[in-house]
Amino acid sequence: MVYSVYNNEWLVCKVQENTPKVKSLYKALCLLDYFNSDHPERGIKELSDLSGMLKSSVYNILSTFQMCGFIEKDSSSGKYKLGKKILTLSNVLYSTDSAKAIIKPYMDKVAEECSETVFLAFPSGTDIIYVEGSYPPGVLYARSIVGVKAEMYCTGIGKAILAYSDEALIQMVVDKGLEPFTSFTLSDEKALREDLEKTRQRGYSIDNMEHEYGIRCVGVPLHNNSGHLMGALSISGPSLRVMDDKVVFFAEKLQEAANEIKGLLK
Amino acid sequence: MVYSVYNNEWLVCKVQENTPKVKSLYKALCLLDYFNSDHPERGIKELSDLSGMLKSSVYNILSTFQMCGFIEKDSSSGKYKLGKKILTLSNVLYSTDSAKAIIKPYMDKVAEECSETVFLAFPSGTDIIYVEGSYPPGVLYARSIVGVKAEMYCTGIGKAILAYSDEALIQMVVDKGLEPFTSFTLSDEKALREDLEKTRQRGYSIDNMEHEYGIRCVGVPLHNNSGHLMGALSISGPSLRVMDDKVVFFAEKLQEAANEIKGLLK
DNA sequence: CCTAGCTGTTCATTATTAATGAACTTAATT
DNA sequence: AATTAAGTTCATTAATAATGAACAGCTAGG
Numbered sequence: 289m290v291y292s293v294y295n296n297e298w299l300v301c302k303v304q305e306n307t308p309k310v311k312s313l314y315k316a317l318c319l320l321d322y323f324n325s326d327h328p329e330r331g332i333k334e335l336s337d338l339s340g341m342l343k344s345s346v347y348n349i350l351s352t353f354q355m356c357g358f359i360e361k362d363s364s365s366g367k368y369k370l371g372k373k374i375l376t377l378s379n380v381l382y383s384t385d386s387a388k389a390i391i392k393p394y395m396d397k398v399a400e401e402c403s404e405t406v407f408l409a410f411p412s413g414t415d416i417i418y419v420e421g422s423y424p425p426g427v428l429y430a431r432s433i434v435g436v437k438a439e440m441y442c443t444g445i446g447k448a449i450l451a452y453s454d455e456a457l458i459q460m461v462v463d464k465g466l467e468p469f470t471s472f473t474l475s476d477e478k479a480l481r482e483d484l485e486k487t488r489q490r491g492y493s494i495d496n497m498e499h500e501y502g503i504r505c506v507g508v509p510l511h512n513n514s515g516h517l518m519g520a521l522s523i524s525g526p527s528l529r530v531m532d533d534k535v536v537f538f539a540e541k542l543q544e545a546a547n548e549i550k551g552l553l554k
Numbered sequence: 555m556v557y558s559v560y561n562n563e564w565l566v567c568k569v570q571e572n573t574p575k576v577k578s579l580y581k582a583l584c585l586l587d588y589f590n591s592d593h594p595e596r597g598i599k600e601l602s603d604l605s606g607m608l609k610s611s612v613y614n615i616l617s618t619f620q621m622c623g624f625i626e627k628d629s630s631s632g633k634y635k636l637g638k639k640i641l642t643l644s645n646v647l648y649s650t651d652s653a654k655a656i657i658k659p660y661m662d663k664v665a666e667e668c669s670e671t672v673f674l675a676f677p678s679g680t681d682i683i684y685v686e687g688s689y690p691p692g693v694l695y696a697r698s699i700v701g702v703k704a705e706m707y708c709t710g711i712g713k714a715i716l717a718y719s720d721e722a723l724i725q726m727v728v729d730k731g732l733e734p735f736t737s738f739t740l741s742d743e744k745a746l747r748e749d750l751e752k753t754r755q756r757g758y759s760i761d762n763m764e765h766e767y768g769i770r771c772v773g774v775p776l777h778n779n780s781g782h783l784m785g786a787l788s789i790s791g792p793s794l795r796v797m798d799d800k801v802v803f804f805a806e807k808l809q810e811a812a813n814e815i816k817g818l819l820k
Numbered sequence: 821c822c823t824a825g826c827t828g829t830t831c832a833t834t835a836t837t838a839a840t841g842a843a844c845t846t847a848a849t850t
Numbered sequence: 851a852a853t854t855a856a857g858t859t860c861a862t863t864a865a866t867a868a869t870g871a872a873c874a875g876c877t878a879g880g
Contacts, residue, residue: 310867312839312867317624341839344839363782434641577837611869
């Protein structure tokens with residue numbers, strides 16, 4: 289059998305039409321994706337099985353990652369896990385993100401005025417990634433949201449982005465499948481498209497427990513001063529607290545913030 | 555001229571005796587190190603000059619990183635910067651670090667009892683990397699410390715680690731050079747070694763403005779229940795507030811915490 | 821408006837290296 | 851001690867990363 293990298297499972301699902309310029313790097317980076325909150329530690333064999341790559345290849349790649357601090361070997365379990373270099377890079381990214389720095393004070397203000405949690409997220413392919421959270425005064429236990437990936441079609445923040453995105457992206461999201469998270473999730477194309485239309489008319493999105501049961505969110509898009517869509521803000525809280533009148537109030541506050549931010553983002 | 559990867563500058567300084575198993579991956583990962591707080595954005599030519607790699611190679615590598623979300627192209631500057639995939643991986647690491655989760659409550663307790671900031675750091679080569687911070691009640695503006703890298707020889711937390719490390723590591727740190735950060739930095743080997751000896755006798759380290767002028771720290775090592783050195787805790791504050799009697803009190807509180815943690819870390 | 825100069829991007833060829841799979845080592849389990 | 855599974859090493863070969871020249875796109879200056 290003639291070996292071809294494109295026979296391998298790891299590539300088939302990832303590459304659409306663009307082949308990576310440096311295939312060995314691409315393969316290596318794909319391995320890191322197998323480390324997630326559900327599986328923070330993995331073994332060579334496990335990764336080999338998951339990725340379809342040979343044990344020895346996985347070993348060589350992990351060794352190199354380890355040498356660079358991207359992967360560490362857990363001393364007690366003997367398994368591999370993500371390394372502290374990731375934290376260092378993350379700190380660089382987080383502490384130098386100028387957009388986030390501009391936006392944060394406005395988020396804080398809204399969080400205080402509304403006494404609910406405000407999130408900032410940016411699109412990343414067909415998903416969104418949370419980049420910052422502002423918590424209302426008095427919130428003690430706030431789990432870390434920075435870096436968390438979520439669906440675009442069933443979060444307030446995601447739908448605010450999607451509603452103002454190109455048709456191409458909407459179609460990609462739909463094609464990827466609208467997996468229901470709760471019984472409220474808009475899991476068919478028509479319902480989602482109608483909701484996006486309503487979002488555009490209102491100027492803000494509503495996520496009524498579509499992602500998480502009992503949580504209601506309001507989202508608004510963030511544009512820069514040349515009108516380009518950058519990301520979105522949302523405000524979330526328990527559905528029992530976020531009643532219809534609150535939704536309107538929250539949306540106003542978010543839109544005020546978004547308008548002010550618009551003038552500051554290049 | 556016969557091309558050899560080892561002629562290139564990027565490798566010479568990095569690899570001691572171990573050559574990376576996957577050279578192309580190693581080279582690519584080295585490029586990411588050029589993105590730091592002082593230079594969050596860089597161009598192809600710039601990276602090519604810095605690394606000694608060809609423009610086209612840098613381009614191919616960055617394209618691949620970009621495809622995987624590790625690098626993004628800034629829309630306004632046109633330059634490359636770290637991508638949001640880093641945040642996602644960082645969140646996985648941060649939210650699944652069991653050692654940190656165990657230690658955090660003890661840090662919070664000490665921070666409250668002492669009304670000063672408590673840090674947790676782990677060794678990473680000849681440096682330390684901060685992994686968590688606990689701030690006393692009332693501190694509003696706390697810069698993000700997670701992932702920050704610092705010197706081992708001139709921080710309280712670093713010297714607590716170094717004092718209980720193998721001679722091999724101490725020698726490596728010394729050989730790397732004891733660059734002075736302030737006029738208080740112990741920048742010659744003898745002074746540092748004496749200080750480490752004192753640290754071992756006391757059971758805690760003192761950083762008297764050696765890293766940052768006006769800041770004094772106390773550090774204690776963290777061992778697991780089999781006696782293996784894991785990392786260190788420190789408590790820091792303005793020198794005017796952290797007087798000699800406070801130093802002793804802080805050290806006691808940190809040691810109490812370290813003792814309790816010891817029983818919990820595998 | 822045009823040109824010079826810089827940076828980013830593309831491409832074909834060749835020399836390097838990543839993939840391969842068998843064998844060996846180590847650790848855990850029966 | 852035997853057995854299994856995982857991790858690690860290695861030589862060979864097939865695949866690919868490095869190379870450098872050329873092209874494209876942008877900006878500044880005449």
